[in-house]
Amino acid sequence: MRTQAAVSHGPDTGFTMEDIEISDPRPDEILVRLTATGVCHTDLATKAMLPAGIPAVFGHEGAGVVEAIGAEVTGVRPGDHVVLSYSSCGSCTRCATGHRSYCERFEALNAAGRRPDGSATLTGRDGDAWSSFFGQSSFARHAITTRENVVVVPEGTDLVTAAPMGCGFQTGAGSVANVLRPGPDSSLVVFGTGGVGMAAVMAGAALGVGTIVAVDLSEQRLDLAAQVGATHTLDGAGEDTVGRIRDITSGGATHAFDTTGVPTVIRDAARALAPLGSLALVAVGPTDAGIDVRDLIGYGKTVRGCIEGDANPQDFVPLLLDWHAQGRFPVDRIVTAFPFEEINEAVAAMKTDVVKPVLTF
Incomplete structure (x- = not known):
């Protein structure tokens, strides 16, 4: 299917809005329609490291609504509201002992720019895009992700406030x-x-x-x-x-x-x-x-x-949401919303006194 993404073509260029092809979810994958996505310095630091000429879609603090799931996915269904976090294998020694952020496959799952098998989730006008960033690449209206990335949250959750809980706030x-x-x-x-x-x-x-x-x-x-x-x-x-x-x-x-x-x-x-x-x-x-x-x-x-x-998102994101509901974690005070199309303005604002820009769809 076609979607729209904010594409980077090099470290010294801004983001451009482009129509892009997103693959169908595989049996173990989930298609999410994004509602909000935080902008993090990690997005910009990684953008600065990729050579010019490589189309790339960043974004790793997504939140939205599940549109489709693969046949092997359990615990998530279409219509669920979700916060997306980092990816982990869930089965290595570190994951099994509760330290998923130190997963033995962390680099391959979060920073390789492709699925673990080498395939791309996004294809643009110049061919396959560097994608699957943190298992999501959520600077786009849709994202392909996995069960390990997805935290199901209550339907009434403010996803604009919750989106950065997947990385920066976590x-x-x-x-x-x-x-x-x-x-x-x-x-x-x-x-x-x-x-x-x-x-x-x-x-x-x-x-x-x-x-x-x-x-x-x-x-x-x-x-x-x-x-x-x-x-x-x-x-x-x-x-x-x-x-x-x-x-x-x-x-x-x-x-x-x-x-x-x-x-x-x-x-x-x-x-x-x-x-x-x-x-x-x-x-x-x-x-x-x-x-x-x-x-x-x-x-x-x-x-x-x-x-x-050192957090397991499945446990820690709900804790942060509870703190927020109790008034003990007032992250709404530091979030500034920008329309998705104003991503370059959001990035520029990070150099001033905007603490946490969040893109809205």
């Missing part, structure tokens, strides 16, 4: 709730208050963390962070960020979370930890952050990486 909130696990007497510092960082701030507040410090360069974003759960805010451009954090937290933060990937920020985050403190990293930047190993060893600090908040 990453930020999951890194706090599943990895760092701070308690009421803890102190949490979040470096960078984009969509992921804001979700981390909200998760900290939802968990009742006593001290939550948001660090950013944008006064507007810091003001918003204070509205959604931060107890303190710091301008990262100010002097002695580490000292100020230590003052606020009475000697050092028990937990820290970096969303920037900037080596100097990561070093500050590690230095700002209290003895036995923990730092989680989610942003991909330079491979060498230059962390002082003596500081880690001498004070028993922990630094670890995290993908998708």
Whole structure:
């Protein structure tokens, strides 16, 4: 069937709206008509890495309505409202032990640009498109996906607000709730208050963390962070960020979370930890952050990486929806909707103070 997609033809070009052929769902696949799709920095970072001339359809925070299912699909039916998340095999050792975001086939299922068998789900005017991004490629009006990607949600769910729960909000909130696990007497510092960082701030507040410090360069974003759960805010451009954090937290933060990937920020985050403190990293930047190993060893600090908040979407997306319904996860405060056709405007707005653009269909 034909659908419309926002197609990238290179790292230095914008997205163009094009009619494109989408394959019928195979026996183990699901066809979803998109209602909303979040725009994530991962989309743009991957776009920047693909060579010019390769037509590509990104998008990995889709939400919509199931239109058709393959004969082997269970637990989903046409008409279901769904949030789409990352793909996993469900059967490897890591998946079986509850760590699906570290699936042994994660790269092949989410970042190969094709189905695992090498076939494309989308075909455009220049031939097969680089697609199946995170098992969905949801910068399009329809997406082919699988049961592992699909989280069925109540019919009344606001899919515009829920769409980023499949990745960005899941990453930020999951890194706090599943990895760092701070308690009421803890102190949490979040470096960078984009969509992921804001979700981390909200998760900290939802968990009742006593001290939550948001660090950013944008006064507007810091003001918003204070509205959604931060107890303190710091301008990262100010002097002695580490000292100020230590003052606020009475000697050092028990937990820290970096969303920037900037080596100097990561070093500050590690230095700002209290003895036995923990730092989680989610942003991909330079491979060498230059962390002082003596500081880690001498004070028993922990630094670890995290993908998708170490979350199983089937369990974690419903939790985020429950938090939102209870007013404990006010992500509607940070979402800005853009018509699908204005995807380039949405991308440009991410460079200003729009925290989380979501495309609507």
